[in-house]
Amino acid sequence: MFAKSEQADxxxxxxxxxxxxxxxxxSELEAAKITIQLELAERLSLISAHKGQLEQVMLNLITxxxxxxxxxxxxxxxxxxxxxxxxxxxxxxxxxxNGPGIDPKNIDRIFDTFFTTKSHGMGLGLAIxxxxxxxxxxxxxxxxxxxxxxxxxxxxxxxxxxxxx
Numbered sequence: 282m283f284a285k286s287e288q289a290d291x292x293x294x295x296x297x298x299x300x301x302x303x304x305x306x307x308s309e310l311e312a313a314k315i316t317i318q319l320e321l322a323e324r325l326s327l328i329s330a331h332k333g334q335l336e337q338v339m340l341n342l343i344t345x346x347x348x349x350x351x352x353x354x355x356x357x358x359x360x361x362x363x364x365x366x367x368x369x370x371x372x373x374x375x376x377x378x379n380g381p382g383i384d385p386k387n388i389d390r391i392f393d394t395f396f397t398t399k400s401h402g403m404g405l406g407l408a409i410x411x412x413x414x415x416x417x418x419x420x421x422x423x424x425x426x427x428x429x430x431x432x433x434x435x436x437x438x439x440x441x442x443x444x445x446x
Contacts, residue, residue, distance in 0.1 A: 292327040292440055293335065295364050295372045302339035303362065306347070313347050313358065320363040325372050326439030330417050338410040338421070342376040342433050345406065349380030349430065356429075370439045378430040383423070391423060 303310070303317060310317060343360065350358035361377040383391060394408040414421040419437035426432055 290329045291332055293330045293332050294327060295325050295374060295437075296321045298332065298335055298339060299362055299364060299374065302336055302343060305336075305340065306343050309344075310347055310360065313351055315347055315350060315358040315360050318359060318361040320361065322363075322365045325364060325366055326370060328372055328417070328437050329440040330437070334413045335417070338413050338435070339374075339376075341406045341410050346376055346378035346380070346430075349378050353380060367436060372437050372439060374435040374437075375432050376435075377426055377432040379426060379428075380430045382425055382429060383431050388423065388425075392421070 299319065299321065303319070343362070346360050350360070356379065359379045361375075363373075363375045363377070365373050367373045392407050392411045394405065411421045414435055414437070417437055419435060422434045424432050424434065
């Protein structure tokens with residue numbers, strides 16, 4: 282969907298991307314009474330990416346997490362976003378919620394185009410997000426949370442070992 286050659290790549294600081302995405306959705310997250318926990322690694326390698334496209338992926342994952350937690354009334358709604366260095370030259374981002382999780386029968390289908398469990402969804406967000414991450418040479422996957430919710434995992438290659446401060 283997004284050919285690498287068609288992108289206006291820039292060097293992107295993953296932590297800044299995460300902070301900017303959270304800031305854009307801050308009012309919505311606050312209105313939904315969602316607690317945000319950021320665990321951002323220091324000195325991550327920069328990534329070569331189309332910043333706007335990666336921001337859309339982050340916004341989609343965070344919005345989906347918020348939607349999943351709207352029905353929680355027996356515990357604090359917690360959104361945990363984490364960054365870390367991987368394989369010395371890559372960056373990993375995880376977006377975790379403590380919502381009801383994904384039905385195991387649907388876990389293999391959630392990245393399929395037009396698959397949705399939402400009454401108001403079109404089933405495009407996760408499919409486009411995965412295509413975007415793959416166009417950047419990375420991967421987007423999902424796993425069940427430890428006790429609740431789900432964790433989306435993004436892995437992206439770093440740009441020539443340059444680091445953000």
